[in-house]
Amino acid sequence: MGGFVEVTPRELQSRLARGEELQLIDVREQFEWDIARIPGARLVPLATLPDVVDTLDRDREVVVYCKGGSRSRAAATHLADAGFPRVTNLTGGILRWQAEVDPTLPRY
Numbered sequence: 001m002g003g004f005v006e007v008t009p010r011e012l013q014s015r016l017a018r019g020e021e022l023q024l025i026d027v028r029e030q031f032e033w034d035i036a037r038i039p040g041a042r043l044v045p046l047a048t049l050p051d052v053v054d055t056l057d058r059d060r061e062v063v064v065y066c067k068g069g070s071r072s073r074a075a076a077t078h079l080a081d082a083g084f085p086r087v088t089n090l091t092g093g094i095l096r097w098q099a100e101v102d103p104t105l106p107r108y
Contacts, residue, residue: 004076004087009097012063012090016040023062027075028094032067036094036105046071053082065090065097067108 007015015022024041026033033043044052046066056062062079064072069092076089090097098105 004073004080004089006091007063007088008091009100012097013101021060022088023057023060025056025062025064025075026094027064027066027071032108035108036098038065038094038097041065046075049075049078053079056084058084061086061088063088063090066093068093068095 016024024038026037026041026043027046027049028043029045030043037043056079062084064075064079064087066072066075069089072089072093076087079087092099094105095107098107
């Protein structure tokens with residue numbers, strides 16, 4: 001059984017700024033994505049995750065996020081159980097990202 005690690009918004013921001021090849025996956029719904037999202041992310045609503053697992057690159061770290069962190073923890077567990085070796089969850093979701101990294105994003 002694999003596991004996953006947590007990353008804070010500031011840690012994720014600095015890793016993205018360094019150009020790390022992360023797969024950033026947003027597991028919220030389309031209407032939430034339309035309001036606010038983290039640049040470079042791919043929208044994969046949680047319910048559709050099992051259908052797209054095979055389109056993800058197992059050689060690259062997967063970072064998942066949602067609004068507050070609970071859906072992305074479920075997604076991270078699913079990916080780890082599916083055999084992904086490097087899975088990371090964004091602690092606090094996009095709400096904490098807005099608070100600590102990009103206050104210009106709309107809140108909802």
